[in-house]
Amino acid sequence: MQDPKFPVRLADPAVSTLAAVGRNPSRTGVSSSPVSVCLALMLAAAGATAVDAAPTRLTLSPGQDINPAWDPRGNTIAYMRSAAASGSGVPFNLFQVQAGAPGESVMATGPTDGFGLVNSPAWIGATGFLGLEERAVFHEYLKFDASKAPFTRVVGDGNDAAFTQLMQITGGTGGGRIAFSRDGLTALWRWSSQGGSGTQQFRFGPTSALTGQATSAPGTLLVQTTHPTEQRMLGMAAVAPNGAFAILTLPWDGPDGSTSHPTDLWLYRLDGSAAPVNLTNEGAGGVYSNFPDVLPGGDRLLYARSSGVAGETWDLYEMKIDGTGRKQLTATPKFAEYYPSVSPDGTRAAFVGVHLAGFETSEPALPVGELANGNIYVMPLESSPPVEVTVDIFPAVELEWPSEVGVTYQLQYSDDAVTWQNLGEPMPGTGGLMKVFQPARSPATRLYRLQARRG
Secondary structure, three states: OOOOOOEEEOOOOOOOOOOOOOOOOOOOOOOOOOOOEEEEEEEEEOOOOOOOOOOEEOOOOOOEEEEEEEOOOOOEEEEEEEOOOOOOOOOEEEEEEEOOOOOOEEEEEOOOOOOEEEEEEEEOOOOOEEEEEEEOOOEEEEEEEHHHOOEEOOOOOOOOOOEEEEEEOOOOOOOOOEEEOOOOOEEEEEEEEEOOEEEEEEEEEEHHHOOOEEOOOOOEEEEEEEEOOOOOOOOOEEEOOOOOEEEEEEEOOOOOOOOOOOEEEEEEEOOOOOOOEEOOOOHHHOOEEEEEEEOOOOOEEEEEEEOOOOOOOOEEEEEEOOOOOOEEOOOOOOEEEEEEEEOOOOOEEEEEEEEOOOOOOOOOOOOOOOOOOOEEEEEEOOOOOOEEEEEOOOOOOEEEEEOOOOEEEEEEEEOOOOOOEEOOOOEEOOOOEEEEEOOOOOOOOOEEEEEEEEO
16 A cells, blocks of 8 residues: 655645645555545634734834845844934944844844945845845945844955855946845846946846846846936836746836836836836826835735825835736825835735824824834735645645744634534644644545634
8 A cells, every 4th residue: 555644735824826745545446546625725814904904013213124025934024224213324234023023133234334234135035045235335236144143244345254245236336126036036136337327227137147246247138228317217126926027116107208206116027028017007197106015926016105295105005916906005194104025925014114204193103202213014914815726635644834923723624615623723833844644534524724813
């Protein structure tokens, strides 16, 4: 008899398409035949939807905390911190916070010349490395080994024990953004030959090909413009989880249009199979769309939108990748939400929250005496509907999945997908690998469900 203990692996509790393989050794004359079974992953955020749920403040600095980047491996959110509230040339260092509760800690500090150690941090897939821009002596794109945290960088540029140079920014003064696909294989970066003017490009290519070259050398040119007096491309960009496309923030009439503001979000297919598409298409009316992030499933996009009306702030929106199904997630005219970064399971988003000056008591209110400043917040997103797929199953089954702290998992079974019974006690996520081996069930059971609930 064949060994029936092949694991059914759930690669990520948020992935909406599940794949599993098993064997049923009891079928006569068939060594490895499928038995129709549905395994459904239910992700349900307890309580209200994202629009109704109050955000949770994670960082408590009276200075500036901006540009969150959610680690695809779990609950860690990296971000930029400066002790100063604002100002040109403010030095930023690299910090981290866990999504489950406040409690910031240093990842890396370094030279404070110019803008400082870090700009636009972005995780390189699940490798444990962060890509970022350094503006200390020379501008360069680096990768940081998060396992070295806390780390103090003493060199002005180039490599050390925790930082490796990905690219030298051509011209020395014009970077601004580097982004990676969630699988970590594709990189997208911006450079400008003269700060905010001159030749400006977005380029993309394999992450593995970045070995310290000039930013204008590796990869493939995606878009370019040359304007001598104004910054045309603001540099906010996102890459599809599998590297198939990029979302760029560009002037509403394109990179070579007549004006640099307002901005829209543009979809560029990285294989060149289709013409660029303006997804938001509101810039001509004075609306700003910016700060995109693609959800793990690759079919939806989170971004920030501003009406352009004086006294109104940024709110978070969601839409499908084709620009349809647009939905407003926040409505806080005196509290800005921007720089969203979606959790690896797609159920939460970290973002920068900041009050307009004079409106510090607006919800979510700041402590008495604290001035308006940027901090990192987190909010739930609406859960994806359950997805059922036909898989092979057998009397002995093993389920494995990476768990998340703050989520409780329950394995259930049913004969008819109507009445569900629990197979055991709820299992609180530990952040590590969870496993259920050979769960007891009735011989007739053919439906399995792993239910995950937050809170």
